[in-house]
Amino acid sequence: xxxxxxxxxxxxxxxxxxxxxxxxxxxxxxxxxxxxxxxxxxxxxxxxxxxxxxxxxxxxxxxxxxxxxxxxxxxxxxxxxxxxxxxxxxxxxxxxxxxxxxxxxxxxxxxxxxxxxxxxxxxxxxxxxxxxxxxxxxxxxxxxxxxxxxxxxxxxxxxxxxxxxxxxxxxxxxxxxxxxxxxxxxxxxxxxxxxxxxxxxxxxxxxxxxxxxxxxxxxxxxxxxxxxxxxxxxxxxxxxxxxxxxxxxxxxxxxxxxxxxxxxxxxxxxxxxxxxxxxxxxxxxxxxxxxxxxxxxxxxxxxxxxxxxxxxxxxxxxxxxxxxxxxxxxxxxxxxxxxxxxxxxx
Amino acid sequence: xxxxxxxxxxxxxxxxxxxxxxxxxxxxxxxxxxxxxxxxxxxxxxxxxxxxxxxxxxxxxxxxxxxxxxxxxxxxxxxxxxxxxxxxxxxxxxxxxxxxxxxxxxxxxxxxxxxxxxxxxxxxxxxxxxxxxxxxxxxxxxxxxxxxxxxxxxxxxxxxxxxxxxxxxxxxxxxxxxxxxxxxxxxxxxxxxxxxxxxxxx
Numbered sequence: 001x002x003x004x005x006x007x008x009x010x011x012x013x014x015x016x017x018x019x020x021x022x023x024x025x026x027x028x029x030x031x032x033x034x035x036x037x038x039x040x041x042x043x044x045x046x047x048x049x050x051x052x053x054x055x056x057x058x059x060x061x062x063x064x065x066x067x068x069x070x071x072x073x074x075x076x077x078x079x080x081x082x083x084x085x086x087x088x089x090x091x092x093x094x095x096x097x098x099x100x101x102x103x104x105x106x107x108x109x110x111x112x113x114x115x116x117x118x119x120x121x122x123x124x125x126x127x128x129x130x131x132x133x134x135x136x137x138x139x140x141x142x143x144x145x146x147x148x149x150x151x152x153x154x155x156x157x158x159x160x161x162x163x164x165x166x167x168x169x170x171x172x173x174x175x176x177x178x179x180x181x182x183x184x185x186x187x188x189x190x191x192x193x194x195x196x197x198x199x200x201x202x203x204x205x206x207x208x209x210x211x212x213x214x215x216x217x218x219x220x221x222x223x224x225x226x227x228x229x230x231x232x233x234x235x236x237x238x239x240x241x242x243x244x245x246x247x248x249x250x251x252x253x254x255x256x257x258x259x260x261x262x263x264x265x266x267x268x269x270x271x272x273x274x275x276x277x278x279x280x281x282x283x284x285x286x287x288x289x290x291x292x293x294x295x296x297x298x299x300x301x302x303x304x305x306x307x308x309x310x311x312x313x314x315x316x317x318x319x320x321x322x323x324x325x326x327x328x329x330x331x332x333x334x335x336x337x338x339x340x341x342x343x344x345x346x
Numbered sequence: 347x348x349x350x351x352x353x354x355x356x357x358x359x360x361x362x363x364x365x366x367x368x369x370x371x372x373x374x375x376x377x378x379x380x381x382x383x384x385x386x387x388x389x390x391x392x393x394x395x396x397x398x399x400x401x402x403x404x405x406x407x408x409x410x411x412x413x414x415x416x417x418x419x420x421x422x423x424x425x426x427x428x429x430x431x432x433x434x435x436x437x438x439x440x441x442x443x444x445x446x447x448x449x450x451x452x453x454x455x456x457x458x459x460x461x462x463x464x465x466x467x468x469x470x471x472x473x474x475x476x477x478x479x480x481x482x483x484x485x486x487x488x489x490x491x492x493x494x495x496x497x498x499x500x501x502x503x504x505x506x507x508x509x510x511x512x513x514x515x516x517x518x519x520x521x522x523x524x525x526x527x528x529x530x531x532x533x534x535x536x537x538x539x540x541x542x543x544x545x546x547x548x
Contacts, residue, residue, distance in 0.1 A: 079494070180491055180528075182494070183489070183491060183519070183521050183524065183528055184521070185523060186521070186522065186523040187358065187521070187522075187523075190357045190358075191357055191358040192358070193357075194356040194357040194358035194359070194518075194519060195356060195358075195517070195519050200357065238491045238492075238528075238530060239491060239492055240492075241491070241492070241530060241531055241534050242492050242512055242531035242534045243534075244534075245531065245534025245535045246534060246535060246536075246537060248535050249535055249536060321535075
């Protein structure tokens with residue numbers, strides 16, 4: 001099918017909704033009735049047809065509205081997109097990876113024409129048709145990373161690899177689960193994950209880093225992560241927390257199904273060819289509880305996961321105060337029946 | 347006693363050691379306030395080192411307390427500055443002119459150590475090769491994550507951002523690049539609900 005791009009907002013009047021198509025393909029992140037940290041990596045080599053795992057960079061009905069939201073964030077705060085001076089080559093690598101992938105995976109939407117270093121990029125949904133010289137920054141309106149990530153859903157952390165570690169040395173971060181690129185840029189893998197509770201002691205980051213350092217070109221990996229967000233707000237940034245934090249207090253029994261969203265990150269990892277950097281796209285999918293519980297298995301399971309989540313994790317994920325209300329809402333959709341293994345609907 | 351044992355914290359929070367005289371042709375020692383005491387200990391351990399040392403010292407709130415004794419160390423160069431900020435162009439010149447074999451010592455408040463480290467890193471010297479020792483106040487240099495302004499010498503949690511006026515709580519998350527801890531709005535979810543300020547580590 002060709003994608004029907006929606007005109008919607010992720011702020012103020014919050015008109016964001018998922019169509020039935022988007023609900024059916026939502027990346028529900030729980031493969032069993034409970035949750036604890038795990039490295040949970042798998043190869044990112046496609047997936048079931050129509051699923052968010054099928055393409056290297058998933059494009060969905062929210063594409064144009066997400067790109068508009070990103071432009072608003074960047075106009076207010078240019079520090080959301082930064083690249084340390086040694087990361088420009090990785091930016092070109094990323095631009096190439098995305099242009100090649102999207103033009104191959106969505107030939108009806110994107111075209112890439114290359115003659116030597118003279119490239120023409122056509123992004124039909126965004127009405128972009130640009131010619132530029134590959135590796136010549138003066139021929140693009142932005143740096144290469146910023147140029148292409150203004151046209152690609154999801155946040156992007158570009159990680160330099162040196163000293164057996166990964167360094168957050170560039171990124172485009174406007175749809176983040178409450179972390180600051182401007183503060184964390186330049187940190188290594190353990191430092192930028194420092195505030196995460198429990199996982200360090202469990203050895204999660206040591207194992208994850210070991211896995212990531214060994215990712216090879218052409219063999220990308222992926223995992224899902226999740227948190228909870230009140231209202232379909234993409235920009236849950238620390239920078240703007242003093243503005244959106246209060247929205248958490250607006251949750252009430254009457255509106256919890258409408259306002260409370262499960263926020264899922266499809267995290268993928270690609271080795272970049274020239275720079276040997278690792279790019280870490282973090283794609284955010286939102287779904288309100290009302291939409292989520294239309295899939296009976298997800299309603300049952302989500303109730304159990306949220307109800308039994310350790311307090312420390314509910315605090316870290318920022319919904320400890322609202323948990324009782326959320327659990328009460330979800331309990332109406334849990335008839336106690338067993339659930340099948342895996343994330344897919346029955 | 348000017349030493350303080352910081353409790354175990356998250357990985358991004360810096361750790362400090364104890365200064366030891368190292369072998370080297372040149373020694374750059376940067377200190378503020380009670381950091382002078384750590385320099386005295388270095389001099390005691392190796393009196394020879396001072397003839398090859400450049401000391402940059404900022405008394406902060408210690409006034410004249412340490413000046414006389416610093417002068418007696420016999421450093422090749424002793425600079426007493428009114429503030430760290432005022433010295434930055436001087437420090438950059440020294441680091442740019444630095445020869446191989448320069449040993450660097452940073453001691454005093456976390457703010458001084460962190461900002462000195464920023465300049466050292468900018469000059470291309472790995473932070474792992476620099477010795478540090480915390481002495482004196484446990485006040486912090488805080489960056490407001492909202493307006494990005496820096497508030498120096500924060501000793502109470504929460505505190506008021508000196509730039510945007512928001513009430514911020516003090517996190518242990520630390521950025522070497524900003525040489526600052528992160529301050530985050532404390533009453534974002536319940537505006538006006540601001541806990542009573544508590545002195546750090548009290």
